[in-house]
Every structure is written in structure tokens, then in C-alpha cells.
Amino acid sequence: MSAASRQVRAWASLLVILNASVVFAGFIAPYAPNEQNRNLPFAGPTRLHFIETTGQFHLRPFVYLVVSTPGSVDKYEEDRSRRYPVRFLIRGARYTIAGFAADRHLFGVEEPAKVFLFGTDQFGRDVFSRLLVGAQISLVAGVLAAGLALSLGVALGALAGFYGGWTDDAVMRIAELFLALPWLYLLLAVRSVLPLHIDPARAFLLLVTVIGFVGWARPARLIRGMVLSAKRRDHVLAARAFGATDMYVLRRHVLPQTAGVVLTQLAVLVPRYILAEVTLSFFGLGVAEPVPSWGNMLAAVQRYDVLTSYWWMFLPGIALSPVFLLYYALANALHEHTALLSS
Amino acid sequence: MRYLSRRLAHGFLVLAGVSVLSFVFVALAPGEFLNEMRLDPRISPEMVAALRDRYGLDQPLPLKYLHWLQSVVRGELGFSFAYDRPVAALLWPRARNTLLLTVPATLAAWLIAVPIGAWSASQRGRWPDRVCAGTTTALLTVPELLLALGLLVVAVRTGYFPIGGMRSAAFAELREWAKVKDLAVHLFLPASALILVNLPVLIRHVRSSLIDVLAAPFIQGAHARGVPPRRLLFRDALRAASNPLISLLGLSIAGLLSTSLVVEAVMSWPGLGPLLLEAIAARDLHLVIGAVMCSTLFLLAGNLVADALLYLSDPRVRADQV
Numbered sequence: 001m002s003a004a005s006r007q008v009r010a011w012a013s014l015l016v017i018l019n020a021s022v023v024f025a026g027f028i029a030p031y032a033p034n035e036q037n038r039n040l041p042f043a044g045p046t047r048l049h050f051i052e053t054t055g056q057f058h059l060r061p062f063v064y065l066v067v068s069t070p071g072s073v074d075k076y077e078e079d080r081s082r083r084y085p086v087r088f089l090i091r092g093a094r095y096t097i098a099g100f101a102a103d104r105h106l107f108g109v110e111e112p113a114k115v116f117l118f119g120t121d122q123f124g125r126d127v128f129s130r131l132l133v134g135a136q137i138s139l140v141a142g143v144l145a146a147g148l149a150l151s152l153g154v155a156l157g158a159l160a161g162f163y164g165g166w167t168d169d170a171v172m173r174i175a176e177l178f179l180a181l182p183w184l185y186l187l188l189a190v191r192s193v194l195p196l197h198i199d200p201a202r203a204f205l206l207l208v209t210v211i212g213f214v215g216w217a218r219p220a221r222l223i224r225g226m227v228l229s230a231k232r233r234d235h236v237l238a239a240r241a242f243g244a245t246d247m248y249v250l251r252r253h254v255l256p257q258t259a260g261v262v263l264t265q266l267a268v269l270v271p272r273y274i275l276a277e278v279t280l281s282f283f284g285l286g287v288a289e290p291v292p293s294w295g296n297m298l299a300a301v302q303r304y305d306v307l308t309s310y311w312w313m314f315l316p317g318i319a320l321s322p323v324f325l326l327y328y329a330l331a332n333a334l335h336e337h338t339a340l341l342s343s
Numbered sequence: 344m345r346y347l348s349r350r351l352a353h354g355f356l357v358l359a360g361v362s363v364l365s366f367v368f369v370a371l372a373p374g375e376f377l378n379e380m381r382l383d384p385r386i387s388p389e390m391v392a393a394l395r396d397r398y399g400l401d402q403p404l405p406l407k408y409l410h411w412l413q414s415v416v417r418g419e420l421g422f423s424f425a426y427d428r429p430v431a432a433l434l435w436p437r438a439r440n441t442l443l444l445t446v447p448a449t450l451a452a453w454l455i456a457v458p459i460g461a462w463s464a465s466q467r468g469r470w471p472d473r474v475c476a477g478t479t480t481a482l483l484t485v486p487e488l489l490l491a492l493g494l495l496v497v498a499v500r501t502g503y504f505p506i507g508g509m510r511s512a513a514f515a516e517l518r519e520w521a522k523v524k525d526l527a528v529h530l531f532l533p534a535s536a537l538i539l540v541n542l543p544v545l546i547r548h549v550r551s552s553l554i555d556v557l558a559a560p561f562i563q564g565a566h567a568r569g570v571p572p573r574r575l576l577f578r579d580a581l582r583a584a585s586n587p588l589i590s591l592l593g594l595s596i597a598g599l600l601s602t603s604l605v606v607e608a609v610m611s612w613p614g615l616g617p618l619l620l621e622a623i624a625a626r627d628l629h630l631v632i633g634a635v636m637c638s639t640l641f642l643l644a645g646n647l648v649a650d651a652l653l654y655l656s657d658p659r660v661r662a663d664q665v
Contacts, residue, residue, distance in 0.1 A: 177364055180357045184601035185619065185638040192623040192631045193368050275486050279605060282488060283620055301492055304506075308499045317489040324484040 004337040011330035018326065019143060022135045026095030029129035030108040030115055034290045035093060037114065037124030040066065042074045042310050045119045053080050061086045065113045074309070084113035119312035121300055131316055134292035138281075139323065141208050141293075142274030146266055148212025149273070153219030154255070154262060160220070161227030162250060171220065178217035187214050187276060191285050200291035207286055211276050219265050223258055230257045260338035267331035271324045278320065294319065346660070350650045354643040361639050363408065365632045370404050411629075420636070421629035425622070430633040433618065438637050440509060441614035444530065445603050445641075448537035453592070456542055457581070460549025465576050467554060475550075479543035487540045487602045491609040494532045504532050509613055529612075536606045541599060548591050552584040559583070585656045593649030600638055 021028075037043075048061040062085040064078035090108040094101055109115045118127040160171035178186065190210050198206060230236060236253045244252075280286035281295025289296055294316040301307045301314060402410070414421050419429035426433055463475040498504040505511065509529050517525060556562060557580055565575055604616035611617065615634050622630035653660050 173360075176357060177360045179597075180361055180639055180642060181635060182597045182600035182604070182638045182642055184604050185635050188604075188619055188623060189365060189631060189635045190368065192626075192628065196624065196626070275488070278486070279488055283608065285620075285623065298488070298492075307492070307496060314489070314492065317486065317492065320486050320489065321484045324486070325480075328480065328483060 002337075002340065004333060004340050007333035008330070008337050011326060011333055015326050015330060018323070019139060022132070022139055023098060025132040025136055026097055027102065027104070028106045029095075029126070029132045030090075030092065030105050030117075031126040031129045032093035032095065033125065033130045033133040033292050035125060035129075037120065039068060040076070040114070040116075040120055040124040041122050042306075043076050043116060043120045043124065044310075045312055046114065046116045047078070048086070048115075049083070052083060058083075058085070063109055063113055063115050084109040086115060118315050119310065121297070121313065122306070127297070127312055127315060130292035130297055131294070131319060134294050134297055134316065135319075137204060137287055137291070138274055138277055138294040141204060141211070141277040142270045142272075144208045145211035145215070145273040145276070146269040148208065149215035149269060150219050150262060150266060152212065152216035153265075154223050154258070156216065157220035157223030158227050158250060158255060158258075161224035162231060162246070162254065168224070172224065175217040175220050178214070179221075183214065184276075184279070187211065187280070188285070190214055191280065196285075197288065200287050203287045207277055207280060211273050215269060215273070219262075219269075222261055222265065226258045226261060227254055230254045260334065264331055264334040264338060267327050267334055271327040274320065274323065278317075346654055347647075347651060350647055354647060357643060358636070358639060362411075362632070362636060365635055366404065366408050366411070369628045369632065370407075411632075420633045423622075423627050423630045423633075425625035425627040425630065430630050433630065434615075434633050434637055437613060437615050437618045437634075438641075440612065441600075441603060441607065441616070441641070443526075444533055444607065444612055444614060445537065445599055447530070448534040448603075449541070449596075449599060451534065452538045452541045452545055455538065456545035457549055457588075460546045461553055461576055461581060463546065464550045464553035464557060465572065467557075472550075475546065479546050482539060482543040485539075487536065487605050488609065490539055491533075491536045491606045494536050495610060498532055505529050508611055533606050533610045533612050536610070537599065537602055540602045540606075541595065544595065544598075545591070549584075549588065552587040553580055556580045556584045586653065586659075589649055589653045589656060592652070593646045596642055596645035596649075600641060 043066055046063050046066060048063060050059075050061055051057050062083040064080050064083060066076050067079050069075040069077050086107055086109055088107050089104050090110075091103050092105045092108050094103045096102070107115070114126075116126050116128065118131060121127055121130070156171050156175075160168040181189070187210065190213070194206060194210070231249075231254055233253075236249060239249055239253055277286055277293065278295035278298065281288075281293045282299050284296075284299065286295055287293040297316040298314070306313050411421050414429070418431055420431040420434060421429070423430050423433055459475065463472045466472045495506065498506050505528060509526070511517075511525050511529075553576075557576075562575060562580055562583075565579060566572070570579075603614065604619070606612065607614040607616035608620055615637055619631065619634040622628075622634060
């Protein structure tokens with residue numbers, strides 16, 4: 001196995017793990033995403049301690065009860081009279097994983113203390129829990145939309161390239177119109193004809209459809225080019241001469257040659273579409289509160305006081321960077337891999 | 344010249360196609376602006392009916408489109424219900440502001456990217472190249488939304504820059520020079536955001552195009568004959584690499600406009616982006632179409648400029664067209 005294909009495997013498996021782990025968001029999150037603590041708005045990340053006030057060291061981290069400082073809105077102090085050790089597999093709010101209900105959480109502390117790893121938002125909701133549950137929407141939306149755009153693109157591109165003639169002309173002229181618009185303007189234009197306020201589940205499906213629908217043109221153009229050159233290869237012509245049907249030649253000889261490009265496109269498109277969901281939700285045109293998505297969580301920083309005072313509210317945006325890095329690394333490795341194969 | 348006029352004609356066709364496409368989309372829309380008026384008890388049903396009649400809302404789609412085309416010819420681009428004004432009057436100042444942001448940002452990004460990319464290519468494999476590659480990769484992973492928000496925090500924390508907007512409150516009273524300075528100060532952060540988003544893509548592209556050229560026999564030969572490396576890099580190699588670079592300029596404009604939309608909205612720069620978002624929130628569909636058409640126009644104009652540059656710089660393009 002070459003270094004390039006080893007790299008492809010490594011990055012791809014990391015991404016599969018990342019996307020599969022969002023299923024377990026409810027388990028990893030210590031609290032329900034919509035559980036409010038109205039007495040703790042904008043509390044900073046809870047500090048994990050190892051050393052008590054008496055100087056005694058504990059191997060198991062612990063937290064103190066956080067109470068708001070008298071006479072202030074968003075200042076908090078720790079009540080050091082009692083320590084609350086972090087416990088694992090603790091019982092808490094109910095959640096479901098793939099349809100199965102459960103109430104054990106990976107970690108947590110005894111009530112009334114709270115462990116907010118990434119602080120709380122304006123309603124005192126745990127940002128860490130919301131981030132994990134929001135990943136179910138933001139990350140999955142990107143993957144689904146990219147899948148949709150690519151299936152449309154491959155189908156239309158292959159059709160245009162394979163049959164040529166007026167099919168080719170029609171598909172490519174329409175693709176040109178889609179490419180003539182700056183992509184975010186196009187996305188917003190399509191979004192603008194849909195109702196403004198939609199319930200979250202439908203909004204999610206609509207977003208995936210709209211983003212996927214808007215993005216078909218570029219992959220279609222790429223695939224068309226590949227199909228055009230593939231169908232003139234000798235072995236394809238030979239298969240035709242033996243009487244192979246169109247469908248057979250497409251499935252067996254032409255489409256497999258585009259696999260490398262399709263996978264590379266997938267790795268390039270997913271981060272773009274994750275960002276598209278985040279951007280739309282940020283502008284209030286995507287998934288709406290109280291269901292968390294990274295975009296509508298980040299929208300809180302549009303308030304001036306949030307922007308300036310509570311850095312942890314940026315975490316849903318910052319979390320995008322490592323995800324993007326994984327996808328870029330995969331796209332690079334795939335690119336090198338296919339370049340090696342074709343040379 | 345035939346080449347350019349053909350590109351121009353093609354651009355017009357695309358523009359017409361986009362307008363038809365957007366009208367078909369809008370026809371599919373479930374709600375429209377006057378629906379909300381109908382719910383308002385202070386407005387009589389007759390009034391709404393009269394308005395519908397006046398703006399031809401009950402006509403079939405082709406007639407609506409003709410109606411709109413007429414208003415385009417009159418230079419109005421349709422009518423905005425939310426603002427109660429012709430769309431064009433709303434659009435032009437905003438379009439000008441978007442250009443005011445994107446054109447200098449594009450120029451600056453290229454001016455920064457070309458030397459860095461060229462230097463990185465000449466140092467290929469050595470540590471300056473590695474540092475450059477690492478930095479661009481890191482920048483690539485920062486989404487523009489986060490970058491714009493981050494720069495806004497910088498503005499608030501340092502206090503050196505205004506927090507969003509385009510002009511100070513006292514702009515009208517300033518003298519000529521002070522006006523320009525005020526605008527530049529407001530322009531700095533949104534333009535920086537645009538530059539930082541575009542820089543990594545440009546640098547990488549410049550680097551890879553130059554690496555291809557530097558491996559070419561004529562460069563190797565010149566090098567062997569003792570042409571100084573710097574002159575070789577910036578005079579000969581850069582000129583030879585101009586074709587892919589200019590093509591990239593055309594391709595990068597679409598991305599630039601999309602990024603600009605986000606940056607404008609986050610930093611409240613009064614360009615096309617915020618106008619489009621407002622229009623969507625108000626379900627003011629004529630204004631949406633106007634803004635979308637305007638962005639398409641920018642994109643096509645940018646591509647045309649790139650085509651013209653290509654025509655001027657690359658004799659092969661000219662030879663192909665004869």
C-alpha cells in the first residue's frame with residue numbers, strides 16, 4: 001500500500017468516526033440541550049479542580065457549586081464549602097440513541113452542582129451539550145447535502161457526457177446559469193422563496209435539499225468531462241462492439257473511472273455545505289431555536305455584549321476549524337492518490 | 344475584438360437566462376408581500392385588490408416577466424413593496440458599496456499573494472515554503488463567518504477601528520480629505536476579512552503555477568546561463584505563468600462575492616449582502632431578484648475583465664480566435 005493510500009485511509013476513518021460519533025451526542029453530553037438554568041446565564045466554563053482549599057490533592061477532578069455574585073447579572077463565584085467529584089456513567093436527563101431511550105451520561109456531577117465544560121448561553125443552557133447535539137444537525141447536513149449534490153451532478157453529468165447532442169447542450173446550458181450566480185447569492189435566492197419560519201425537522205430537510213440542489217452544476221461539469229474522455233477509450237469501444245447496452249457500459253466501464261474525482265469532490269464539498277448550513281442558520285434562515293445547530297448557536301454573538309464579553313459563545317464557530325482541517329487533509333490525500341493512479 | 348464581443352454577447356444571454364430562472368422560482372413561492380397586508384384590518388380588501396391589479400400580481404407568469412422587462416428598460420428593475428420604491432433606486436448605492444469593498448480587497452489580496460506565492464515556489468521544499476504552506480492551510484480552515492466575527496472582536500478590544508458601518512455619524516460635515524480617511528478606516532476591517540479569506544487560495548495557486556513554470560526547460564536554460572534568480576522569477580516565470588493566474592482571477596470572483604456577502608452582513612457594511620437578507624426577511628421578492636441579478640452582473644463583468652486581460656497578455660488566445 002502506498003503512502004498516499006495509507007493517508008487516505010487514515011483521514012477517511014477519522015472522519016467516519018467523527019460523523020458516527022454524533023449519534024452518541026446524547027450520551028457524551030452531560031445535560032439535555034434545551035435544559036435551562038435561568039439563574040446561570042453566561043456562566044463561564046466550570047473549573048475542574050484537583051486540589052482542595054485545604055491543599056489536599058484528589059486524583060478524581062471535582063467542581064464547586066457555582067452561584068451568582070450578589071448584585072450582579074453575569075458574575076459568578078464558587079461556593080467552596082463542599083466539593084462535587086466528577087462521576088462517570090451518571091444518571092441524568094433522558095435521551096435517545098437511534099431510537100433507544102437511555103439516561104446514563106458519560107460524565108456529570110451530583111446536583112445542585114453543574115459541570116459546564118464550555119460555559120452557558122443566555123438561558124443558562126450548557127454550550128458543550130448543545131454543541132454535541134448541534135453537530136447532529138450541522139455535520140450531518142453537510143454530508144447529506146454533498147451526497148445529494150453529487151448524486152444529481154453525477155447523474156446529469158454522465159447523461160450529458162454519454163449521450164451528447166441536445167441532452168448535453170440542455171444540461172450544460174442550465175449548469176452554466178447555476179454557475180453564473182455567486183453561490184451564496186444563489187443559495188439565498190432559492191431560500192427566499194420558501195416560507196420564513198419552518199419547524200426544525202422540516203427546516204433541516206429543506207436546507208439539505210436546497211443546498212444539494214444548488215450545488216449540482218460544478219460536479220456535473222467535472223463528471224461530464226471525464227465521461228466524455230472515458231467513452232472513447234478502447235476497452236469501452238470494444239465493449240460496445242460486443243453489443244453491451246448503454247446502462248452496462250456506463251455502470252461497468254465509465255462510472256468506475258470517475259470514482260476518484262467523485263470522492264475528492266465529496267471531501268471538498270462537505271465542509272462547504274457544513275458552512276452553508278451554519279451561515280444560513282446564523283442569519284436566521286435555517287434551523288431555528290430551540291433546536292441547536294452550530295449556526296443558530298453562533299447567532300448569539302450578533303448581540304454586542306455577547307460579542308465582547310463571553311468568548312465561549314464563539315466555540316460553535318471555532319469547532320468548525322478542526323472539522324474542516326480533517327476534510328481538507330482527506331481531499332489532499334485523495335487528490336494525490338488519484339494523481340498517482342492516473343500517472 | 345471578436346473574441347471579446349462574443350464573450351459579451353454570451354454574458355447577456357446568461358443574464359437573461361438567470362432572470363427567467365429567478366422568475367420561475369419566484370412563481371413557485373408560497374407567500375408574497377401583499378398576503379401580510381391582507382391580514383391587516385386597517386387595509387381594506389379593495390385596496391389590496393387594487394394594488395394587486397396595479398402591480399400585475401394576478402397575471403400569468405410570462406406577462407409578469409414582460410412587465411418586469413419593461414421596468415428594466417425604464418431602469419427601475421421592478422418595484423420593492425417593502426420600501427415602496429423602484430428596486431434600482433435601492434440597489435445602486437448598495438451595489439456601489441459592495442464594489443467599494445470588493446475591488447480594493449481583490450487588488451490588495453493579489454498584490455500580497457503574488458510575491459509570497461512566487462517566493463514560496465522559489466524556496467520549494469525548504470523551510471520558508473513549509474512555513475507558508477502551514478500558514479495557508481491553517482487560514483483555509485477558518486470559515487469566513489468566524490474570521491469576520493473575530494476581526495469585529497479585535498475592533499472592539501483595541502478601539503482603533505470602528506465597529507461596523509461605513510461612515511462616521513459626522514461624515515457629512517467632514518472635509519474632502521477627512522472623508523476619504525474616514526471611509527478608509529471603516530473599510531480596513533471588512534477588507535482585511537476578505538483578503539484573509541482569499542489569500543490562502545491565491546497563494547497556493549500562484550505557488551503551484553510557478554512551480555510548473557520553473558521546471559520548464561527555458562527557465563532552466565536561462566538559469567544555467569546565469570540570469571539572476573530574482574529577475575528570472577519575477578520577470579520571466581511570472582509572465583509565463585500569467586495565463587493560469589488570470590484564469591484564477593475570473594474563477595475567484597464568485598467566491599469573493601459570496602464571502603463579501605457574509606462579511607458585509609456581519610460587519611454591517613451597507614452593501615448588497617445585507618440588502619438581500621433584509622429583502623428575504625420582508626419577502627420582497629422583486630428586490631431579491633434585483634440583488635441576485637446585480638451579483639450575477641458583477642460576476643459576469645469580472646469574468647469579462649479576466650477574459651480581456653487574458654486576451655491582452657496571452658498571444659495564444661489571440662491566435663486561436665483569428
